[in-house]
Amino acid sequence: MVRQTEKDRPDPRALLQLAARESRGKLTIFLGAAPGVGKTYAMLERARALRAAGIDVVIGLVETHGRGDTARLAEAIETLPRLENTAYGEFDLDAALARRPTLLVVDELAHSNKAGARHPKRHQDIAELIAAGIDVWTALNIQHLESLSDLVARIAGVPVRETVPDIVLKSADEIVLVDLPPAELIERLHAGKIYLPDNAARAVDGFFKPATLTALRELALRRAADRVDDQMVDFLRQSAVDGPWATGERLLVCAGPDQMSEKVVRIASRLASGLNARWLVVSMARPGAALPSPADAERLEETLRLAERLGAETRRETAADFVEAILRLARREHITQIVIGRPAGRRWLRRSLPDAVLRRAGDIGVHVVPGEPEPQTRKSRRTLTAPEWALTLGLPLVSVSATTLFGLGINALVALQNLSMLYLAAVLLSAVIAGRFSALLAAGLSFVAYNFFFIEPTGALTVAQPQEVLSLVIFIAVALASGQLAARLREQADLSRQQARQSQALLDFSRKLSGAHGLDSVLDAIASHLHSSLSRPVVVLTANEDGELVPTSAWPPDQALDFTELTAARWAFDKREPAGFLTGTLPQVRYLFRPIISAQRIFGVAALRMGPGDAPLPADDERTWIALLDQAAIALDRARLSRESAQASVAREGEKVQAALLSSLSHDLRTPLASITGAVTTLRQLGDKLPAETRDDLLLSIEEESGRLKRFVANLFEMTRIEAGIVKARREPIDLPAIIDAATARARRLHNDLRIELSLAPDLPHALGDATLLEQVLFNLLDNARKYGGADQPVAVFAKAEGKLAAISVTDAGKGIPEADLEKIFEKFYRRAKGDGRPAGTGLGLSIARGLMTAMGGTIKATSPAVRKRGTRFTLRLPLAERDN
Numbered sequence: 001m002v003r004q005t006e007k008d009r010p011d012p013r014a015l016l017q018l019a020a021r022e023s024r025g026k027l028t029i030f031l032g033a034a035p036g037v038g039k040t041y042a043m044l045e046r047a048r049a050l051r052a053a054g055i056d057v058v059i060g061l062v063e064t065h066g067r068g069d070t071a072r073l074a075e076a077i078e079t080l081p082r083l084e085n086t087a088y089g090e091f092d093l094d095a096a097l098a099r100r101p102t103l104l105v106v107d108e109l110a111h112s113n114k115a116g117a118r119h120p121k122r123h124q125d126i127a128e129l130i131a132a133g134i135d136v137w138t139a140l141n142i143q144h145l146e147s148l149s150d151l152v153a154r155i156a157g158v159p160v161r162e163t164v165p166d167i168v169l170k171s172a173d174e175i176v177l178v179d180l181p182p183a184e185l186i187e188r189l190h191a192g193k194i195y196l197p198d199n200a201a202r203a204v205d206g207f208f209k210p211a212t213l214t215a216l217r218e219l220a221l222r223r224a225a226d227r228v229d230d231q232m233v234d235f236l237r238q239s240a241v242d243g244p245w246a247t248g249e250r251l252l253v254c255a256g257p258d259q260m261s262e263k264v265v266r267i268a269s270r271l272a273s274g275l276n277a278r279w280l281v282v283s284m285a286r287p288g289a290a291l292p293s294p295a296d297a298e299r300l301e302e303t304l305r306l307a308e309r310l311g312a313e314t315r316r317e318t319a320a321d322f323v324e325a326i327l328r329l330a331r332r333e334h335i336t337q338i339v340i341g342r343p344a345g346r347r348w349l350r351r352s353l354p355d356a357v358l359r360r361a362g363d364i365g366v367h368v369v370p371g372e373p374e375p376q377t378r379k380s381r382r383t384l385t386a387p388e389w390a391l392t393l394g395l396p397l398v399s400v401s402a403t404t405l406f407g408l409g410i411n412a413l414v415a416l417q418n419l420s421m422l423y424l425a426a427v428l429l430s431a432v433i434a435g436r437f438s439a440l441l442a443a444g445l446s447f448v449a450y451n452f453f454f455i456e457p458t459g460a461l462t463v464a465q466p467q468e469v470l471s472l473v474i475f476i477a478v479a480l481a482s483g484q485l486a487a488r489l490r491e492q493a494d495l496s497r498q499q500a501r502q503s504q505a506l507l508d509f510s511r512k513l514s515g516a517h518g519l520d521s522v523l524d525a526i527a528s529h530l531h532s533s534l535s536r537p538v539v540v541l542t543a544n545e546d547g548e549l550v551p552t553s554a555w556p557p558d559q560a561l562d563f564t565e566l567t568a569a570r571w572a573f574d575k576r577e578p579a580g581f582l583t584g585t586l587p588q589v590r591y592l593f594r595p596i597i598s599a600q601r602i603f604g605v606a607a608l609r610m611g612p613g614d615a616p617l618p619a620d621d622e623r624t625w626i627a628l629l630d631q632a633a634i635a636l637d638r639a640r641l642s643r644e645s646a647q648a649s650v651a652r653e654g655e656k657v658q659a660a661l662l663s664s665l666s667h668d669l670r671t672p673l674a675s676i677t678g679a680v681t682t683l684r685q686l687g688d689k690l691p692a693e694t695r696d697d698l699l700l701s702i703e704e705e706s707g708r709l710k711r712f713v714a715n716l717f718e719m720t721r722i723e724a725g726i727v728k729a730r731r732e733p734i735d736l737p738a739i740i741d742a743a744t745a746r747a748r749r750l751h752n753d754l755r756i757e758l759s760l761a762p763d764l765p766h767a768l769g770d771a772t773l774l775e776q777v778l779f780n781l782l783d784n785a786r787k788y789g790g791a792d793q794p795v796a797v798f799a800k801a802e803g804k805l806a807a808i809s810v811t812d813a814g815k816g817i818p819e820a821d822l823e824k825i826f827e828k829f830y831r832r833a834k835g836d837g838r839p840a841g842t843g844l845g846l847s848i849a850r851g852l853m854t855a856m857g858g859t860i861k862a863t864s865p866a867v868r869k870r871g872t873r874f875t876l877r878l879p880l881a882e883r884d885n
Contacts, residue, residue, distance in 0.1 A: 025130040026173040030139045039139035039178045044073035058101035063092040110144035110162040142220040147269035163308035177224040182213035239532040249277035257296035269310040281307040323356045337365040396442035399426035420449045523553040526632045532553040542604035548733040581610045598633040642645040672705035729855040733766035733881035743778035755794040767806040767878040769856040780845040785812035811873040817864040826850045
């Protein structure tokens with residue numbers, strides 16, 4: 001046998017990836033450099049050949065654009081009807097899933113669906129078909145790739161409106177490159193084989209220029225070659241073949257809320273594709289920094305979403321030193337190249353981030369993407385309201401005026417040299433209350449007021465002494481610096497308050513969830529807290545026993561989901577991804593659905609109702625929602641584990657009872673049955689040959705063992721009645737001495753050698769209870785004492801009144817019971833060993849006794865040792881009956 005070495009073993013991840021592909025359909029993309037190269041024609045020609053070979057081929061949708069040859073090929077293949085009530089007839093996804101052919105042809109991969117469709121883009125329809133196990137053929141022009149759309153727009157001068165994420169092309173099982181030389185393609189255009197004459201004239205001025213077609217052709221060839229290289233690497237890994245593997249390049253891309261980050265991400269995507277490299281996009285933020293404006297936050301979120309569509313991994317980092325954090329992350333992730341953008345313009349006061357990264361990168365390559373001058377380079381700021389403008393402008397005027405009046409009053413009394421320090425208070429007050437702009441305005445007003453009122457010559461904005469110029473410069477610098485620091489401190493305080501509110505919301509939610517018991521209360525807590533935190537109606541859906549997703553909790557409660565919304569919720573549940581409002585699945589519905597999912601399983605879906613004119617959820621609300629759903633998943637996981645633990649405990653207890661019952665049955669049924677069978681067999685075989693005394697002994701044995709079986713079955717029946725709640729105890733005055741005498745007489749008939757010592761208090765009052773049940777309890781206790789106390793030891797029975805209770809005790813002289821087992825002896829089928837080491841009885845007598853005493857409203861308690869460090873005492877207590885006057 002040849003032992004497989006680590007070198008000869010296939011890559012496990014590649015094998016898992018291959019196994020995952022086996023359960024899904026295969027995607028084939030016919031890729032072209034430009035319209036008219038013959039993608040649809042080549043696709044239909046191959047499909048027709050497969051259909052002739054017996055393959056079930058169906059056309060889901062094909063656009064012929066008036067080309068006769070293409071239309072004739074399509075006529076020979078079964079075609080699904082298009083959706084009605086649409087302008088051009090859209091692709092019917094549900095009909096394709098119901099027909100479920102072996103191969104489905106769906107043209108124009110980059111097409112956008114009509115409003116109201118399940119998915120906004122056709123590539124998402126195709127992804128659902130692939131997941132359903134249907135092979136799909138489709139067509140795509142290279143300019144529609146997301147990462148190339150801006151480059152193509154610059155090359156051709158024509159904006160690209162329809163795009164497809166690069167990950168779609170990267171995940172294709174096969175790419176068929178359909179190519180034509182530029183000259184032949186332009187000739188086809190002039191011959192009217194691509195567009196109608198009017199459209200052809202416009203196309204010549206756009207894509208159909210020799211230089212443009214050559215550039216597009218190169219892009220298509222490169223992307224096709226990259227995909228072939230990926231497939232070769234996958235094959236080598238799956239087969240454990242030493243070959244030309246990928247170079248192992250890995251890129252780190254720095255992105256922020258600025259406008260050029262999108263360009264940096266697109267260029268990095270093309271670079272990663274050319275190097276066949278994995279890439280990571282990171283966004284940096286400083287701890288305690290002011291939150292970005294809503295526009296900047298949304299721009300950053302859109303950039304990160306673009307990176308994910310292009311196939312990148314995204315990450316957020318917080319650090320005081322951006323350069324150190326970037327390089328530390330690069331070394332930890334084995335980054336070989338860093339891609340970073342340089343904003344347009346020069347920074348005179350401090351080194352830019354790209355320069356600092358270049359200086360400290362060491363052996364890591366750095367690609368700097370230059371920025372382009374833009375008409376609007378200033379950061380977007382929040383528009384102030386009228387009251388805020390009044391405070392921003394009025395506070396500096398009021399504070400500087402008050403400081404000037406105060407300074408004039410002080411100066412009239414005492415000639416001070418440092419009156420300028422008073423104005424620092426006005427600057428700081430304006431900075432803390434109204435912000436940076438108000439501080440700058442206060443500093444300027446302070447400079448003018450101090451110069452006008454306190455520097456000679458007063459009453460004019462002139463300076464007579466040269467040293468006063470330096471004082472003014474120092475004053476204005478200190479005022480500006482103090483105002484900047486105070487304003488920054490105010491922003492950090494606002495940020496700290498906001499973070500404290502978010503932390504408090506999470507803490508409140510955690511406390512609310514920790515106090516919720518049971519699945520229903522947890523779901524109600526989730527719905528109510530999401531509503532209070534996000535100020536939007538919330539619905540929580542979970543799967544019922546049939547697997548159907550149904551609304552379980554809502555806040556406000558009066559909410560109902562229609563069929564389309566339930567479909568979006570089911571998609572989010574099945575695919576474990578967001579669906580609904582402005583997402584990739586049913587974006588027209590009014591709810592945004594997000595799965596509640598932990599590392600182990602999915603629990604349900606949370607739905608957030610959005611308004612008719614709402615934009616996508618703000619970034620802060622999105623992060624809050626995700627954090628709350630993560631906590632909700634943990635709480636639901638805890639509730640599930642608690643429920644499963646309780647069920648497992650019940651199951652273990654059931655198994656324990658079952659094992660005890662089987663053990664008891666095997667002993668307490670088999671032993672008397674064996675005795676009865678032996679006696680009956682002896683009597684039948686020998687009959688009259690046996691002496692009369694022997695026959696009497698055998699008959700007595702049959703009678704005793706039959707009685708033993710009867711008592712065992714009666715105990716089982718009585719225990720079943722007690723657990724089912726069938727036992728109905730009477731509450732009437734009963735004569736305790738009479739019941740005790742009846743129970744002891746019954747015990748003596750069963751055990752001739754049983755010695756019972758009675759001690760009953762005189763004039764014992766009547767107790768409230770059931771005479772029959774109490775006699776059964778006393779008999780069980782006497783029988784138990786006989787088994788564990790020994791035949792040669794007496795059993796003491798004592799009865800007296802204790803306040804408003806009657807107490808009856810039964811004490812044996814056995815070896816006693818350990819304190820840890822005093823409660824266990826009342827459990828079903830629990831048996832302790834006798835003196836010979838074997839368990840006695842069925843383990844039901846004491847359990848029945850407790851059940852009957854509880855039914856009568858009384859109690860039973862065991863105490864051990866009872867007398868002289870030996871024995872066990874069982875004490876019964878029942879309420880006394882009221883005496884008649």
